[in-house]
Amino acid sequence: MDLKAKITATGGFVPTNRRTNNYLANITDTSNEWIIKRTGIKERRILADELATSDMIVPAIEDLMKNTDMSLQEIDCLIVATCTPDMPMPSTANIVCRKLGLKNVFGFDINSACTGFLYAISLGASLIESRKYRNVIVAGADKMSSVTDLQDRRTNILFGDGAGAVLLQLSDDETGIQDSLLCGNGDGAEMLLIEGGGSLYPASMETLGSRKHFIRQDGRAVFRNAIEKMTAVSKALLDKNALSIDNVDWLIPHQANMRIIEAVGKELGIDAGRVISNVQYYGNTTAATIPLCLWDYKDKFQKGDLLLLTAFGAGFTWGATLLKWGM
Structure with a gap:
């Protein structure tokens, strides 16, 4: 049996601040009813201006680790899917490693926008299946509020901020x-x-x-x-x-x-x-x-x-x- 990579833990983080449809209706020509009819969205979570994408990934990973019996230092690879990195360089993965105190981790970003997590988890699975890495975290995170024009009603109704993470490890059965x-x-x-x-x-x-x-x-x-x-x-x-x-x-x-x-x-x-x-x-x-x-x-x-x-x-x-x- 060819062993596969499987998800053994998940974590997530969304900011507490909510941007409601009524708030958007007060600043652009739209309404709560129109937004729900066109998108189904009732509200979005919005990260504080002084915080960055890495500040959502860190608590998402911390949440994930609560559901494992391993230490952070056992993580040997971190892949971050994002189109809103903290900065052009260094990578957001590197910044997250520093904030979490991770040492000697193979960490990198991938930018495929909304498909980014699927690209990243496929790469992470390949690293696990190659047996070169044992504990791979794949995070998908974006601070879309940082690139959303509040005056553009075509896009301001759509986007919010958040981060999700999964731990990939070698499967011991047919799951994965x-x-x-x-x-x-x-x-x-x-x-x-x-x-x-x-x-x-x-x-x-x-x-x-x-x-x-x-x-x-x-x-x-x-x-x-x-x-x-x-x-x-x-x-x-x-x-x-x-x-x-x-x-x-x-x-x-x-x-x-x-x-x-x-x-x-x-x-x-x-x-x-x-x-x-x-x-x-x-x-x-x-x-x-x-x-x-x-x-x-x-x-x-x-x-x-x-x-x-x-x-x-x-x-x-x-x-x-x-x-x-x-x-």
């Missing part, structure tokens, strides 16, 4: 990450992006004045592509493993908005009661959405349940992962 399909093409680069702050548009008075440091998206294009690609890659992954949607106990789609979540579930033909969602209370936390769902619903899953995770993000990037729950 079964397979993944991960994709990207770059064709949607202009449809969902943050232009400013990189080498193409470094920070300047011009980039600040043109608000290039905020997220921008073509909502209709993103909506259409998200449904099409998450559905297609999920079906392809099931076909590859000679499975049908009837074999899946739980579908966990990226928490972009409720209409996308419901549409993907309908296209795949899975009962609505088996589709996991918490977007109502957190909004779109980008790389954190799927690990926050795993954290929120860990007590609902039974050992041996088959979970289908799927995501879509800027780039475009998209993917799906089959996970047999092992906790």
Whole structure:
């Protein structure tokens, strides 16, 4: 039997401050009813201005460690999926290591936006399966409030802040990450992006004045592509493993908005009661959405349940992962 990497612990963190629909209705031309109808989101968690993405990952990992019998010093790899790093360099993973007192850890960031956690957990699983690393933490975290333009009602209603983390270890049974399909093409680069702050548009008075440091998206294009690609890659992954949607106990789609979540579930033909969602209370936390769902619903899953995770993000990037729950 080929041993696989499995999730043996989860952790999560969301800020206490809430940004409600009514608050947004007071500053832009929108309403609570319109936001709920279009997105299903009721509120988002917002991190304090003086704090950064690493300040959410640290408590998420601390929460995770409470559910293990090991020490932090046994962690030998940390992968952080984020598109809102604390700073361009050093990596947020490095900053987290320092804050947690981790020494000699293989730590790095990966930026695939909303698909980041699936990319990262696939990499983490490969490191475990190679036997080179024993205890890998994969964190998905984003402080989306730091790149959200409060005056843009197309995006200010969508995004929130949060962090989720999982511990990967070698499975001693058939549970764990079964397979993944991960994709990207770059064709949607202009449809969902943050232009400013990189080498193409470094920070300047011009980039600040043109608000290039905020997220921008073509909502209709993103909506259409998200449904099409998450559905297609999920079906392809099931076909590859000679499975049908009837074999899946739980579908966990990226928490972009409720209409996308419901549409993907309908296209795949899975009962609505088996589709996991918490977007109502957190909004779109980008790389954190799927690990926050795993954290929120860990007590609902039974050992041996088959979970289908799927995501879509800027780039475009998209993917799906089959996970047999092992906790």
